[in-house]
Amino acid sequence: MSKILIIIIAFLISNCCQGQDNLLKKADVDSICNQEVYGTKGYIKNLPRYICIPDGFVIDDYIRFSDKDKNGENDFIAIKYNKKEDDQIDGDTTFWDFYEYNIEDSIFDHKCTLTNIVPLYIQSISFAYLAKNPFAEELFNKYPRRISHSLSFIVKHDTLRLSYKMDDVYGKTFIFSYDEPEGNWFLKEIEYFIGELPSIWWQNNEFYYSLRNSLLVIEKIKPKKNISIDQFNLIEAFRYREIEIGHLSEWHIDRIDETTEKSILEVKLDNCNGILLPKDWIY
Known part of the structure; x- marks a missing residue:
């Protein structure tokens, strides 16, 4: 067998194995990545599959995309998430994750998680509920x-x-x-x-x-x-x-x-x- 043929076969085997490896990685991401939402997943269809939120939480809002440098390509993503509505109690935190595009790796990198830009959760702001729940009333008066x-x-x-x-x-x-x-x-x-x-x-x-x-x-x-x-x-x-x-x-x-x-x-x-x-x- 000629050296050229051996090189070609080795190259094809390498590419095949690399493709299988990528498929395995994708399958692994799909199986462990939490992108659960309220209702339809239609509004997160453009969210990269590798961007995930912690287990036990759901994406509570539309994903926000932006082109910070105005070059025609989105380079910023913001995702809001919290516990499922039925699991939330007074004082629970809502999170915003910010991602920015990394040109070298061609992926969005996680930049920060903000816990300070959404008022703490209150089950109800009705007078009757606040009157019976002092902690909720305290939050209502502060935030x-x-x-x-x-x-x-x-x-x-x-x-x-x-x-x-x-x-x-x-x-x-x-x-x-x-x-x-x-x-x-x-x-x-x-x-x-x-x-x-x-x-x-x-x-x-x-x-x-x-x-x-x-x-x-x-x-x-x-x-x-x-x-x-x-x-x-x-x-x-x-x-x-x-x-x-x-x-x-x-x-x-x-x-x-x-x-x-x-x-x-x-x-x-x-x-x-x-x-x-x-x-x-x-x-």
């Missing part, structure tokens, strides 16, 4: 309220927006920008909004109907510190919510004449002198 998945976490290119409600009417959005040299997201601006209003506001009033499932920014402010997202503290962020709510109501919503326009979206909100906040207010 902001959650809003819908589609509005709470929005990422586009290198800008990330986290939104929360302060009460039934008003809320805050924290805008983070990605710093490439630091490899992290930093708080750059805060928006105050009115939105995702309860039915009592729009059921018999078309003026506010457009805000039943959307947000309207009514004021903006700069944070005192451009804090990184992993150091962001929700309790600190809503420490002075009563002052902020009072200001937004007095300077904006209470001054609207609903007879002059058909919708709040057509109203030109009055300018004001800004919120008078305590000296130790940070963001």
